Amino acid sequence: MGELFRSEEMTLAQLFLQSEAAYCCVSELGELGMVQFRDLNPDVNVFQRKFVNEVRRCEEMDRKLRFVEKEIKKANIPTIDTGENPEVPFPRDMIDLEATFEKLENELKEINTNQEALKKNFLELTELKHILRRTQQFFDEMEDPNLLEESSALMEGNEGGRGAPLRLGFVAGVISRERIPTFERMLWRVCRGNVFLRKAEIEDPLEDPTTGDQVHKSVFIIFFQGDQLKNRVKKICEGFRASLYPCPETPQERKEMLAGVNSRIDDLQMVLNQTEDHRQRVLQAASKTMRVWFIKVRKMKAIYHTLNLCNIDVTQKCLIAEVWCPVSDLDSIQFALRRGTERSGSTVPSILNRMQTKQTPPTFNKTNKFTSGFQNIVDAYGIGNYREINPAQYTIITFPFLFAVMFGDMGHGLLMTCAALYLVIRESRLLAQKTDNEMFNMVFAGRYIILLMGIFSVYTGIIYNDCFSKSLNMFGSGWSVRPMFGPKGANWSFETLEGNAVLQLDPAIPGVFNGPYPLGIDPIWNIATNKLTFLNSFKMKMSVILGVIHMIFGVSLSLFNHLYFKKPLNIFLGFIPEIVFMSSLFGYLVLLVFYKWTAYDAFTSKDAPSLLIHFINMCLFNYSDPTTKSLYAGQMGIQVLLVLIALACVPCMLVVKTMVLRRQHLWKKHLGTQKFGGVRVGNGPTEDEAGIMDHDQLSQHSEEGDEFDFGDVAVHQAIHTIEYCLGCISNTASYLRLWALSLAHAQLSEVLWSMVMHLGLSSRSGGGFFGLTIIFAAFATLTVAILLIMEGLSAFLHALRLHWVEFQNKFYSGQGFKFVPFSFESILDGRFDE
Amino acid sequence: MPSLLFCGPKMAACGMVISIWGVIMLAMLGIFFSAKSAVLIEDVPFTEEDIRNDQHPPQNIYGLYSQVGINCFIAAAVYVAVGAVSLCQVRLNKRQEYMVT
Numbered sequence: 001m002g003e004l005f006r007s008e009e010m011t012l013a014q015l016f017l018q019s020e021a022a023y024c025c026v027s028e029l030g031e032l033g034m035v036q037f038r039d040l041n042p043d044v045n046v047f048q049r050k051f052v053n054e055v056r057r058c059e060e061m062d063r064k065l066r067f068v069e070k071e072i073k074k075a076n077i078p079t080i081d082t083g084e085n086p087e088v089p090f091p092r093d094m095i096d097l098e099a100t101f102e103k104l105e106n107e108l109k110e111i112n113t114n115q116e117a118l119k120k121n122f123l124e125l126t127e128l129k130h131i132l133r134r135t136q137q138f139f140d141e142m143e144d145p146n147l148l149e150e151s152s153a154l155m156e157g158n159e160g161g162r163g164a165p166l167r168l169g170f171v172a173g174v175i176s177r178e179r180i181p182t183f184e185r186m187l188w189r190v191c192r193g194n195v196f197l198r199k200a201e202i203e204d205p206l207e208d209p210t211t212g213d214q215v216h217k218s219v220f221i222i223f224f225q226g227d228q229l230k231n232r233v234k235k236i237c238e239g240f241r242a243s244l245y246p247c248p249e250t251p252q253e254r255k256e257m258l259a260g261v262n263s264r265i266d267d268l269q270m271v272l273n274q275t276e277d278h279r280q281r282v283l284q285a286a287s288k289t290m291r292v293w294f295i296k297v298r299k300m301k302a303i304y305h306t307l308n309l310c311n312i313d314v315t316q317k318c319l320i321a322e323v324w325c326p327v328s329d330l331d332s333i334q335f336a337l338r339r340g341t342e343r344s345g346s347t348v349p350s351i352l353n354r355m356q357t358k359q360t361p362p363t364f365n366k367t368n369k370f371t372s373g374f375q376n377i378v379d380a381y382g383i384g385n386y387r388e389i390n391p392a393q394y395t396i397i398t399f400p401f402l403f404a405v406m407f408g409d410m411g412h413g414l415l416m417t418c419a420a421l422y423l424v425i426r427e428s429r430l431l432a433q434k435t436d437n438e439m440f441n442m443v444f445a446g447r448y449i450i451l452l453m454g455i456f457s458v459y460t461g462i463i464y465n466d467c468f469s470k471s472l473n474m475f476g477s478g479w480s481v482r483p484m485f486g487p488k489g490a491n492w493s494f495e496t497l498e499g500n501a502v503l504q505l506d507p508a509i510p511g512v513f514n515g516p517y518p519l520g521i522d523p524i525w526n527i528a529t530n531k532l533t534f535l536n537s538f539k540m541k542m543s544v545i546l547g548v549i550h551m552i553f554g555v556s557l558s559l560f561n562h563l564y565f566k567k568p569l570n571i572f573l574g575f576i577p578e579i580v581f582m583s584s585l586f587g588y589l590v591l592l593v594f595y596k597w598t599a600y601d602a603f604t605s606k607d608a609p610s611l612l613i614h615f616i617n618m619c620l621f622n623y624s625d626p627t628t629k630s631l632y633a634g635q636m637g638i639q640v641l642l643v644l645i646a647l648a649c650v651p652c653m654l655v656v657k658t659m660v661l662r663r664q665h666l667w668k669k670h671l672g673t674q675k676f677g678g679v680r681v682g683n684g685p686t687e688d689e690a691g692i693m694d695h696d697q698l699s700q701h702s703e704e705g706d707e708f709d710f711g712d713v714a715v716h717q718a719i720h721t722i723e724y725c726l727g728c729i730s731n732t733a734s735y736l737r738l739w740a741l742s743l744a745h746a747q748l749s750e751v752l753w754s755m756v757m758h759l760g761l762s763s764r765s766g767g768g769f770f771g772l773t774i775i776f777a778a779f780a781t782l783t784v785a786i787l788l789i790m791e792g793l794s795a796f797l798h799a800l801r802l803h804w805v806e807f808q809n810k811f812y813s814g815q816g817f818k819f820v821p822f823s824f825e826s827i828l829d830g831r832f833d834e
Numbered sequence: 835m836p837s838l839l840f841c842g843p844k845m846a847a848c849g850m851v852i853s854i855w856g857v858i859m860l861a862m863l864g865i866f867f868s869a870k871s872a873v874l875i876e877d878v879p880f881t882e883e884d885i886r887n888d889q890h891p892p893q894n895i896y897g898l899y900s901q902v903g904i905n906c907f908i909a910a911a912v913y914v915a916v917g918a919v920s921l922c923q924v925r926l927n928k929r930q931e932y933m934v935t
Contacts, residue, residue, distance in 0.1 A: 415855075468859075471873050526873050754876070761863075761902055762879035768901075769908035776860060776909060780852050 006387050006564070008326040010361035010819070012038075015321040015337070016351040017310070022319045025340030025350050026303045026822075027088040032336045033823025035323040036362060040311040049308040054091075057098065058301035064101040065293055068286050071108055075280065077287045083432075086292045088299045097296065104286060111279045118272050119209035125265050126206060127174040127217070128245045132258045134200040134219040135172050135247060139254075168196075169230055172221040175242035177201065180218055183240050187222065190232055196223040221247075295828060302827050322355075324362055324819065330354075360386050364819035367392075369427075373449045374399065381804045382814025387564065389557050391812055395803060398550065400449065402802055404456030405546065406741035406795040409749060410467040412787055413457025420451035453796075463520040464535075464742070468757075468783075469750040471523035479524045483511030502529055507602035535746075539739040541593045547735025547806070548586045551728070554810030555579050561811055569664075573657040577649035578724060584642040584649075586732055589615055595631065618643060653721040658714045665708040731806045737798050745791050752782055839926045846923035853917030860910035867903030870896060878902055 017025050029035050041049065072079065089097060175183060180199060187195055198221050205214040220242070222233050237244055248254050310321040325333055330352070337350045363384050367375045375392045377399065384390055407413070423430065424447050435441065443450070465471045484492045489509050496503070507513035516522070521538075525531045555578050562570040592611055600608045609629055617623065618639040630636070760768075760775030808814070841849070866874055879902070884894040 411859075473871070473873065523873060527875065758877050761877040761905070763905060764879050764898065764901065766901070766904070768905040769912065772860070772905055772909040773856075773912045776856055776913075777852060780855055 005393060005560075006390055007384060007816075008328060008364040008366060008819075010324050010364060010386070011327050011330070012355045012357045012359070012361065013323055013325055013330075013333075014353045014355055015319075015323060016353070017319045017321060018341070018346050018348045018350060019316065019318055021341045021344040021346040021348070021350055022307060022310070023091055023303060024088075024344035025337050026306050026321075027299065028336040028340035028343070029333065030088075030299065030302060030306070030822055030824045030827075032329075032332060033821050033825055034329045034333060035325045036819055036821050037306050037309045038322045038324065039309045040320070040322055041309070050312055051304040051307050054094075054304040055301060055308065057094065058297055058304060061098060061101050061297045062294075062301065064105045065290070065297060068101075068104060068108060068283075069290060069294075071112075072283050072287045072290065075283050077280075077283055079287045079290050081291060081434075084292065086295055088303065089296050094300065097293070101293075104282070107282060108279075111275065111282065115272070115275050115279065116209050118268065118275060119207065122265070122268050122272060123206055123209055124243070124245075125261055125268065127219075127243060129258065129261050129265065130202050131172045131174065131219050131221075131245050131247060132254055132261065134202075135221050136251075136254065137200070138198045138221050139251065168223045168225055170221055170223045170247070171230070171233060171237065171244055172219070172247040173237055173242045173244035174202075174217050174219055175237075175240060177216045177218050179240055179242075180220075183220075183236070183242070186236055186240070187233065190236060191224065191229055194224065194229060195233060197221075198223075298828060299824055302822070302824065306822055326364055326366075326819075360816070362386070362819035363388075363816040365390055365392065370448050371396065373446045376445070377449075377800065377803070378808075379818070381808060382812075383816045383818045385813050385816040388813065388816070389561050389564075389811060391557070391803075391808055394553070394557075396452070398807070399799055399803060400452035400456040402546070402550075402738065403453045403795050403799040404460040405543070405738045406798060407453070407457045407745060407792060408460030408464040408466060408742055409469070409745065409787075410458050410461030410472075412468075412749070412783070413454050413459075413461050415454075415784070415788060416450060416457060416792065417454030420447055420454050423447040424451055453792075464746070465517075465521045465523055465526070466746060466749070469746065469753045471521075471526035473523040475518045477522050477524040478514045478517050479505060479507075479522065480512055480514065481505065483509055504530075513602060532743075536739070536743065539742055540736065541597075543735050543738035544586075544732060545590050545593060546738060547732055547802075548582075548590050550735070550802070550807055551731060551810060552579065552582055552587065554807045555582060558811035569657065569660060573652055573660065577652040581646045581649040581725065582728055584646045585619075586728060588639075588642055592631065599631070650721065650725060653724070654718060658710075658717045661713055662708070662710055727809070734806055735802065737802070741795055741798055745787070745795070748791060749783075749787055752779070752787065756782060837926075839923065839930065841923055843924070843927045846920050846927055849916060849920030850924060853913045853920060856913035857910050857917065860906045860913060864903045864906035864910060867899050867906055870899045874899075 015025070046052070069079075184197060187197055199218050200220075201218045202216070205216050207213070208215050224230060224233055234244070248257055306321075307319065310319040312319055334352055337352060341348075341350050363386050365375055365384075371392060374395045375390075377395055378384070378390070378392045404413070423444055427447070430444060461467060483489045484503075484505060486492075489512070490506055492503070505512050521535075525534055528534070555575070558578075559571065559575045562568075562575055589611070592614070596608060596611060607629060609631060613628055614631065617625070617628065621640065621643070623636045756775060756779045760772040760779070763771055863874075867878075878895065878898050880895055880898050884898065888894045
């Protein structure tokens with residue numbers, strides 16, 4: 001088997017990096033993205049590693065950058081994505097970067113505090129201005145002689161004989177509008193109604209300097225008499241967070257103050273504008289290099305993080321890293337190391353040393369943009385074992401095909417193809433847009449799958465002759481009604497037509513059936529009332545045939561696994577009984593289907609036996625029923641033989657394999673191997689790998705799987721056998737979902753046509769186009785929503801299940817772990833979690 | 835000048851897609867109805883009387899077929915108009931995008 005069908009060959013390698021070149025080498029490896037570093041100090045705390053300090057500094061820089069980014073976002077300045085990929089800065093440049101960010105952050109913070117202070121000042125002045133303006137009105141009212149008269153007249157009763165106007169004290173301030181009712185009530189209760197409150201709303205909302213919110217406020221002024229009341233009033237104001245402002249008593253002073261405040265507000269406004277301009281300039285400058293800075297810092301952090309995984313040599317001269325890498329990329333890794341060494345200016349080259357290990361390497365399947373979608377489908381079930389047959393290549397064809405069997409409709413397939421083509425053709429532009437829409441990204445990642453699904457659906461649609469549930473008569477139907485009339489035919493006449501609602505054409509009469517339709521199903525079935533009877537029988541047989549072929553293919557793939565892993569026992573006692581069992585029962589059934597299709601024609605079809613009955617009888621050894629005619633001569637002998645062969649396969653898998661395994665184990669134990677220290681010494685004939693395994697880190701994980709538990713193996717084998725044999729039956733039945741879903745899809749689209757489109761078309765008047773236009777829009781929307789998206793998803797799920805369960809459990813164990821290379825690209829995309 | 839823009843970029847794109855689909859599908863249906871396709875007989879609004887009171891047997895049915903076919907063609911033409919309007923909207927949307935940035 002070629003290399004294409006398995007995961008990449010991996011190797012464990014040691015990297016000896018000179019400590020001064022290590023940084024550059026790791027950065028080159030990160031750009032390459034082909035090595036996975038192993039943690040060589042798993043028992044060392046994160047805070048005790050060598051480069052903790054650097055990681056922390058990078059973290060700090062990252063934090064500063066995020067702060068600046070937040071400010072930029074708040075100021076609505078767009079950041080430019082130039083797509084540029086800056087090189088990693090040298091460690092010595094880190095100080096420069098730090099200084100730059102420090103300066104930037106401090107500057108921004110200073111600007112922010114200044115701006116806040118200025119804004120606060122501005123707010124106070126504005127409030128004062130409003131107070132001065134509003135209170136003027138109150139004072140005017142107070143001075144009004146008429147009102148004064150009235151009030152003094154009222155007071156006369158309480159305090160006798162006061163000629164001079166009262167000396168009333170007052171406070172003025174500003175309070176937020178929603179507090180006013182409680183404020184008023186509180187004042188009234190505490191001062192027992194002895195204060196006089198006037199208020200006026202400020203129309204324009206004021207800006208809160210700390211939160212930046214817009215707040216509505218009101219001006220108030222309280223008149224009272226005496227110091228006691230004054231104290232109380234002030235305390236209440238304090239409690240309600242009203243800001244009080246000094247307000248001069250005489251109109252003259254007030255006027256002067258207002259003028260002063262106004263001029264100060266103007267000055268302040270100018271200063272504020274300049275601050276804002278300055279801030280904008282700083283942020284604008286930062287936003288240009290923001291992205292590059294982020295990339296640089298993240299790359300640096302990733303490098304130090306990786307260096308922390310390395311082992312530090314005793315002499316402190318070099319770092320030792322252990323990496324998994326694909327054998328085919330060793331050259332490019334070597335080259336990257338050399339480049340890294342050159343860049344750092346070191347003269348001693350870094351060394352890459354391949355190691356032997358018993359550990360299972362990670363699974364790495366090279367993909368491109370076309371195959372990655374299909375690989376994801378397989379990986380979602382389980383990452384394949386190392387060097388196991390990779391089902392993704394076959395999935396590329398079988399997945400869209402099985403989907404299309406369930407989704408067969410030319411029109412819907414064409415729509416799906418167009419949608420996928422749009423995604424594929426505009427691929428680069430859509431990639432550059434980078435939307436965050438999760439649904440869209442999912443569909444976009446599967447664009448090639450959808451494209452193939454669409455194309456295959458068009459194909460199966462042609463075979464089913466379905467286009468929006470209508471047939472296309474491209475080559476002329478093979479059926480003709482005319483020969484049924486007259487004495488030569490079935491003696492049909494106009495009276496026959498009058499008397500019967502439904503009539504059946506007889507293909508045995510010459511001229512009625514002129515041979516099959518050249519491609520797919522004859523369009524005449526579309527208007528026949530027994531269409532479903534015909535299609536069900538056809539689709540059911542078709543799904544069994546496809547299913548059995550698919551499963552036999554899966555079982556055959558397991559042969560290549562056994563061959564590759566050199567397990568002859570699994571071939572003779574696993575694969576061969578399995579495939580014999582499958583083909584002697586279900587392979588035979590498929591042959592019977594084809595035989596039945598070819599052996600009976602229009603004249604003999606009345607005698608065609610039911611395959612189902614025959615198959616059941618075959619398994620029950622029941623040949624005594626005289627009503628079931630045999631399909632061919634010697635049927636009984638062949639069928640009995642086939643069932644017996646199939647039954648004989650079961651003990652092969654169930655018992656014989658376990659016994660042979662046990663014997664092999666006993667034989668091995670007899671030979672025996674021994675372990676001395678970390679080194680394994682064997683006295684068997686094939687043990688020549690002694691002395692390789694004495695690496696400290698590896699010996700932790702490598703365990704000797706020599707334990708043989710007879711009970712365990714027997715139970716495992718029994719479960720496997722029962723699962724396989726019962727699975728053959730249930731999985732074949734499971735493939736009938738192909739028929740069921742394709743039936744459901746066809747029926748649903750027919751219902752949609754007759755319930756919606758039919759309404760639009762069946763108008764006898766010339767004005768019917770108006771309804772047709774509107775109804776077509778409804779039809780189109782429903783087609784996309786129900787038939788394309790909903791039905792498409794359900795067919796997708798069922799195709800997925802057929803692949804995961806029915807196909808892959810025949811050969812795929814999927815218990816490996818994925819190769820996660822250290823790559824800047826995935827780190828920057830946020831795909832890599834540390 | 836009052837702006838002729840009355841729908842957003844997504845709405846306009848949706849209109850484009852539906853009108854392309856509508857034009858193709860309705861025109862095809864029109865052709866098939868004019869050709870008196872047997873498969874489409876269920877969608878022709880005939881009654882018992884149309885068959886019974888027919889002087890030259892299939893003429894009444896054929897007349898209905900052509901009537902539905904013409905309806906289809908007109909509906910297709912309506913969708914051509916809808917498509918043209920959507921195209922203008924797409925253009926206007928694009929222009930506005932340029933003007934803002």
